[in-house]
Amino acid sequence: MRILLYSGKGGVGKTSVAAATGVQLARLGQKTLVMSVDPAHSLADSFDLGGNLFHGATGEPHEVAPNLWIQEVNIQKEIKRHWNAISGYITSILRTSGLGDVEAEEMAIFPGMEELSALMYVNQYRRSNQFDVVILDCAPTAESLRFVSLPTTLDWYMKHIFSMERRLLKAIRPIANRVSPVEMPPESYFDNVQDLFGKIQGIDVVLEDGHTTSVRLVTNAEKMVLRETQRAFVYFSLHGLTVDQVVVNRLLPVEVEDEFFQTWRAQQAKVLAEIEGYFSPIPVSRVPLFRREVLGIERLGELASALYGETGNPAAVTLTERPYSFTREGDAYQVRLTMPFADKREIGLFKKNDELVIEIGTLRRHIGLPTSMSAMMPSGAKMEGNILVVDMRSV
Numbered sequence: 001m002r003i004l005l006y007s008g009k010g011g012v013g014k015t016s017v018a019a020a021t022g023v024q025l026a027r028l029g030q031k032t033l034v035m036s037v038d039p040a041h042s043l044a045d046s047f048d049l050g051g052n053l054f055h056g057a058t059g060e061p062h063e064v065a066p067n068l069w070i071q072e073v074n075i076q077k078e079i080k081r082h083w084n085a086i087s088g089y090i091t092s093i094l095r096t097s098g099l100g101d102v103e104a105e106e107m108a109i110f111p112g113m114e115e116l117s118a119l120m121y122v123n124q125y126r127r128s129n130q131f132d133v134v135i136l137d138c139a140p141t142a143e144s145l146r147f148v149s150l151p152t153t154l155d156w157y158m159k160h161i162f163s164m165e166r167r168l169l170k171a172i173r174p175i176a177n178r179v180s181p182v183e184m185p186p187e188s189y190f191d192n193v194q195d196l197f198g199k200i201q202g203i204d205v206v207l208e209d210g211h212t213t214s215v216r217l218v219t220n221a222e223k224m225v226l227r228e229t230q231r232a233f234v235y236f237s238l239h240g241l242t243v244d245q246v247v248v249n250r251l252l253p254v255e256v257e258d259e260f261f262q263t264w265r266a267q268q269a270k271v272l273a274e275i276e277g278y279f280s281p282i283p284v285s286r287v288p289l290f291r292r293e294v295l296g297i298e299r300l301g302e303l304a305s306a307l308y309g310e311t312g313n314p315a316a317v318t319l320t321e322r323p324y325s326f327t328r329e330g331d332a333y334q335v336r337l338t339m340p341f342a343d344k345r346e347i348g349l350f351k352k353n354d355e356l357v358i359e360i361g362t363l364r365r366h367i368g369l370p371t372s373m374s375a376m377m378p379s380g381a382k383m384e385g386n387i388l389v390v391d392m393r394s395v
């Protein structure tokens with residue numbers, strides 16, 4: 001099963017591109033599910049399914065065309081199904097603080113629950129092999145990063161905190177319940193956490209395998225949008241995911257000649273060149289601004305044709321290697337880049353703002369550094385096979 005994850009800044013066209021990709025794959029005969037991971041679901045709207053009729057529905061996959069299903073995770077249903085003991089406990093605590101029942105239930109939906117529920121589905125589909133491709137329509141950047149970092153965070157929590165907490169509580173619960181202002185979590189709470197963890201186990205490996213999972217960044221040719229796209233790229237790379245395509249949406253079509261748009265056009269051309277330089281060798285695809293909103297399966301099909309042509313296969317595996325990774329050993333930080341054919345003598349390195357710039361002959365790569373490295377300077381470089389290893393030091 002292939003997993004395609006669409007992310008990007010708010011409003012750039014993620015849902016439209018994800019839905020159109022589903023339409024294309026279904027046309028090619030692949031059993032495809034487009035799943036909304038955005039709590040503010042708009043997938044059904046994109047397919048023009050008549051709003052309220054669909055929303056609040058089962059939260060199960062819903063067939064919209066031959067080979068094509070969409071799913072908007074219904075968090076209330078998920079809570080009843082998977083989170084009962086956890087949310088029951090949290091609701092009871094919130095109630096003791098004076099909140100009414102409904103508010104307490106509302107508040108007991110905490111950040112990450114939606115993403116975790118979606119991850120459980122992805123894992124389930126992967127195990128059952130129900131679909132050929134699962135497309136994830138993510139919430140704007142920050143939340144989609146939470147989506148990909150959750151498995152690692154939870155893994156850490158389970159290894160380092162969970163069993164200790166559970167053992168400790170077992171021992172002190174009788175006393176703690178007498179002295180603490182709130183009830184301690186019951187055993188069923190811990191069982192529930194363990195059970196949920198079991199349901200996402202293995203998903204981290206799947207997300208980090210470029211043969212299975214690819215991230216596609218959707219952006220517009222605007223400076224502010226590009227900055228966020230670059231940050232997203234750095235963080236997806238940091239989490240070990242492979243970005244294999246950048247989609248630049250809403251480009252002014254050539255037939256727009258109105259004087260009013262000339263500055264916009266020049267600006268878009270400039271940012272587009274910057275996008276290509278920054279993300280190279282990752283392919284950059286272009287989608288024009290259409291005359292109308294892209295709603296309904298027919299217009300989604302037109303967007304798909306603009307993006308992939310009639311036969312292009314969006315699930316093809318084209319890039320599997322992470323372009324770079326960041327590592328740390330003690331005080332030594334390193335940036336590692338795959339650089340086939342590079343000769344160390346030809347490589348130039350310097351720092352510009354929070355980017356590391358690498359020059360090979362006339363080629364230039366800008367690498368956004370994570371916050372932990374942004375104040376450091378390159379102190380040396382060596383080739384290990386075809387990997388360029390750059391040492392970073394604090395100044």
Ligand SMILES: Nc1ncnc2c1ncn2[C@@H]1O[C@H](COP(=O)(O)OP(=O)(O)OP(=O)(O)O)[C@@H](O)[C@H]1O
Pocket residue numbers: 009010011012013014015016017038042138139140249250251287288289290291292293294295
């Ligand atoms: N190329 C395009 N031409 C015309 N309209 C477009 C294009 N791409 C997207 N739209 C329209 O722009 C609006 C926003 O698009 P969409 O919902 O896909 O963005 P999004 O990135 O998913 O937003 P959000 O961050 O809110 O999830 C929709 O009404 C969609 O139909």
Ligand SMILES: [Mg+2]
Pocket residue numbers: 014015016038042137138
């Ligand atoms: Mg959206």
